Amino acid sequence: MFKIKKIIGRQVFDARGNPTVEADVFIEDNIMGRSTVPSGTSVGQYEAFELRDVFSEAYGKKGVSKAVYNINTIISDALVGCNFSNQIELDNTLLKIDGSYNKANLGANAILAVSLASAKAFAKKVNKPLFQYIAQEFSNYEQKNNINNKYIQIDLSDNKNFMLDNTDLESRVITTPMFNIINGGQHADNMLDIQEFMIVPVGGKDITEKLKMANEITNSLKQILINKELGVNVGDEGGFAPRIQKTNQALDILKEAIKSAGYNDKVRIAIDVAASEFWKNKKYSFEGEELDSIEMIDFYCFLIEKYPEIMSIEDPFADQDIIGWQLATKALGNKVLLVGDDLFVTNVNKIYEGLEYKIGNSILIKPNQIGTLSETIAAIQMAYNNKYIPIISHRSGETEDTTIAHLAVAVSALYIKTGALCRGERVAKYNELLRIDEYLSIQNK
Incomplete structure (x- = not known):
């Protein structure tokens, strides 16, 4: 089990000098995972919603203060103190908190930062490199662990064509x-x-x-x-x-x-x-x-x-x-x-x-x-x-x-x-x- 102790979101900058979202996720033993999310230029119309401060002139309307606020309040309030047995359980919780089909409520940039930062913290907890954690975590889940919000129905238990087992x-x-x-x-x-x-x-x-x-x-x-x-x-x-x-x-x-x-x-x-x-x-x-x-x-x-x-x-x-x-x-x-x-x-x-x-x-x-x-x-x-x-x-x-x-x-x-x-x-x-x-x-x- 992984227990979330603290979550911190902040605004940092990407390679083009535009604001983006960074999240730190702390679990027991003061283990911390950090993720900084990117953004695209040519963006597909069906991509998950990237939350920007479009109503503020600051940073050319590209600030991410609202997404950061969502991490430090809504997401933090929901996750801190909770125990998660695996990555899918945590990600399903994030999907449930947001509740929209395209992550427009919390922002995909806020959600992804927390999802990836959590994965890095969980990998450290089990003393594995991130690639091994990802490979093992998703190799043999039972159907009850599938991504299960109402917009997504995916079975991750069939692994016969998918090399995720660390062996x-x-x-x-x-x-x-x-x-x-x-x-x-x-x-x-x-x-x-x-x-x-x-x-x-x-x-x-x-x-x-x-x-x-x-x-x-x-x-x-x-x-x-x-x-x-x-x-x-x-x-x-x-x-x-x-x-x-x-x-x-x-x-x-x-x-x-x-x-x-x-x-x-x-x-x-x-x-x-x-x-x-x-x-x-x-x-x-x-x-x-x-x-x-x-x-x-x-x-x-x-x-x-x-x-x-x-x-x-x-x-x-x-x-x-x-x-x-x-x-x-x-x-x-x-x-x-x-x-x-x-x-x-x-x-x-x-x-x-x-x-x-x-x-x-x-x-x-x-x-x-x-x-x-x-x-x-x-x-x-x-x-x-x-x-x-x-x-x-x-x-x-x-x-x-x-x-x-x-x-x-x-x-x-x-x-x-x-x-x-x-x-x-x-x-x-x-x-x-x-x-x-x-x-x-x-x-x-």
Whole structure:
């Protein structure tokens, strides 16, 4: 049992200098867990509600004093003094306190901060790294322990396709990062419509080599941009934001950097289109043209043919363009990862809809899209059980919190997105993966 002794919420700042929520949760023996939650730029319309002080001019209407107040009053009053036998029990209590379908009463940012801080405290109590706590905590729950508020009905007891039992953890970190080294769209002040151009070092033998490859390709890219006088300013996620306008320009430069670094056969490319950001009146305002769904499909088919290095396309269509998604899945679903972010928003109900429509084949997992650790795990399990690939992801407004690195290892995720190998809030996750890999290698000798 874990007894909550004290909860403290506070306003701190994310990597963009905007306010965000941090929570400290104290349990017996003065054990404390702390979590600082991120926020997104391109936000899916079905994401859990992020509570901001929109009626106050302070911080450009982006303050989080109300969310912090909710932690220090409503949540604290309800949880302090209570005993919890597991994470799901605590998260269910948070869901019950809020009582809304999208966490609009307390704020998903307030709820997630407490959920993750509690998980860190509980892990310390049982003397385990966070990734092992997550893996064990969710491996073999009875049905009575399921997430059970009226909006969510998820069975976490079926573990046959889901590697959460600690005995099944890999002996080393298997996660491959998708490094976002060219930023566009909402993440950069340039003319690129596509939001992220990523390198994926699939040929690296371990996380150390994968990071080495990313470092060398990034340095190569920087020199190419300098030589071409395209600028080396960086965007929200640490990637370069060069003065280019066209997708093919970005891909050509990326290929040149990969080749120059000597990794032609070991690196693939992933892109995040974030198509919801330029979809209006059932048209896509893309690279100076107004395109319909069929024309966008033609564009993606052309890209994959010209650039066979592309292995993943995220949000190729708007979350409301179901026909576009169906066409893409039929045309491209056996060629590349079709990753739903705005489409699925880490929400089991939206994932279920996607399964019904038979769209996509991969799901981006962002804990702050849904608001508790338990619901995040439920989304991952649904992905695995339906042969979708879960990709653990950060947000553009990140913090130094490293929970997602532990989550990726705990669920044996094949891929993680956490930005470029640049900026402290991004590098923190990569450094944590190195530490976890070192820990696992020692434990498994």
